[in-house]
Amino acid sequence: MARRLQALLAGCLLWSAFGIVPEPKNxxxxxxxxNNSLRWDPPTFHKENITYTARYVSSVSENIMCKNIVNTECDFSSLIIYGDFTLQVRAESKNEESDWVNxxxxxxxxxxxxxxxxKVKSESGSLHVDFTGPFAVHGLEKWPLKxxxxxxxxxxxxxxKTNSEEVKTTDAKYDSEILSGLDPWTIYCLRVQGxxxxxxRTGELSEEVCDSTTDNGITPVWIIVTALxxxxxxxxxxxxxCFFTFAYMYQQARYVFCPTHSFPQHLKEFLNKPSYSSQFLSPQTPEEDHSYAKLTVISEESENYSNETSNTKEQLPDYQEEIPIAEEGSAFKK
Incomplete structure (x- = not known):
């Protein structure tokens, strides 16, 4: 502590006596x-209105990147990426300046x-991993570091995720990789670096990304049993x-197209027969040929009278009427 106070006191004396500007620190x-940025801290003792100048020096050239700036930072992103450089910065106050810090x-x-x-996508028991970048950004242009x-x-x-101590690694030469051979329905976490x-050179690790695997193509027994x-x-x-629906539709269709109330059979037979009156009323043509047989009809009165007067049968005329009867196959039937 005492030595630090002595150094501070010595700096103050030099600043006051000789006007020397202290160098930038750190x-x-x-x-x-x-994306390159040269940074530093202000001198321990300095006047107000102090400024800084920063530049680079190489084996072939030198160039001032920042001049008389008040900030403690200078952008060197325009440097070509191949080669070695010496970066320098100094503090200035009016016409006085510090030594260069290299x-x-x-x-x-x-x-x-x-x-x-x-980006991670779970598919068919595997994890599909896609990589992009990192990129070097210069203005509106963006270039992959590879x-x-x-x-x-x-x-x-x-x-x-349940066992972070057992870490596996794999290297991918392209912008994607498939992590296979994983346990199904298990959460895996991963990080990637270029x-x-x-x-x-080894790049920084990406943020941790986790996702769950799905079915690995082998259907578990419990799923098969559940499906059955x-x-x-x-x-x-x-x-x-389906059975009762079909039966109901069949009954409805049968009721509409085949009703249960049918016409009486004897009326059907009667209506199917030709009309009798039309046979007798319609005039016969000469071409029609009808054959008739004789039919004898004896009344009850005539029969009684015949019994009483059996002995005088020859004297009384028989009560008989001859009615023509159509032979079998004719149009008239009784």
Whole structure:
């Protein structure tokens, strides 16, 4: 504590006596996906109206990126990604300035590879995983980092949600991967990171994503039994319903098209016979040939009289009437 107070006191004396501007403190580079930002802290002792200048120096060129700025941050995203650079920053106050504070920076080696975007879809007992990014954004343009690093793959770490200690890994060379051989109806969680084997770079892990597997194509026994029971129940219920419905429709159709009240049989026979009167009233044509036989009709009075006067039969005339009778096959029938 005493040494710190002594250093502060010495700084104040130098600032007052010689007018030396203190250097910026804690100079550092923040770079994610080639979005580069040089940052620093203000000097311990400084006057008001202090400004800063930042630049880069390489083996072939140097260029000032920020001049006389009041902020403690300067954007270096326009640096080419291949090569090594020396980044410098200093503090200024009026016509006085501090010494340069230097740090080295190599974008390909020092930038942080961010996490990719991950989407998971459960299908047929497996998890289908899709990857996108990470991207380097420069203005309105967006470029995948794998186009810069050449060799690229995604590493997938996955585990059961109930057992996070047992983690499995698999590497995917393309933008999608299918995690198979998983337990059905189980929740799995996963995280993904980008890897460049050529540059020996490993990216940050994505956020944890969880999803449940479904049926793996092998139908469980309890599902089969349940389906059979439901089918049998439907059959037991459907057959009686269909039977009674058909019977009811049959009865209704029979009542409409085949009524139960039929015409009396004797009236049917009577109406089917030809009319008698028409046979006698209609005139006979010469072509019609009718044969007749003789029919003798004896009245009761004549029979009694015959018995009483049997001895005088020769003297009394018989009460007889000859009526023509149509022979078999003629039009008249009694």
């Amino acid at each position: 100079v550092r580079m923040s770079s994610v996906n080639f 740090i080295t920076f190599s974008p390909m080696d020092d930038t942080i590879i961010g996490p990719p975007d991950v 186009t810069y690093y050449g060799s690229w793959m995604y590493r997938v770490l996955y585990w059961k 890897i460049s084997p050529e540059f020996n 029971l439901i089918s049998m129940l439907l059959v037991v219920v459907t057959i009686p319903v």
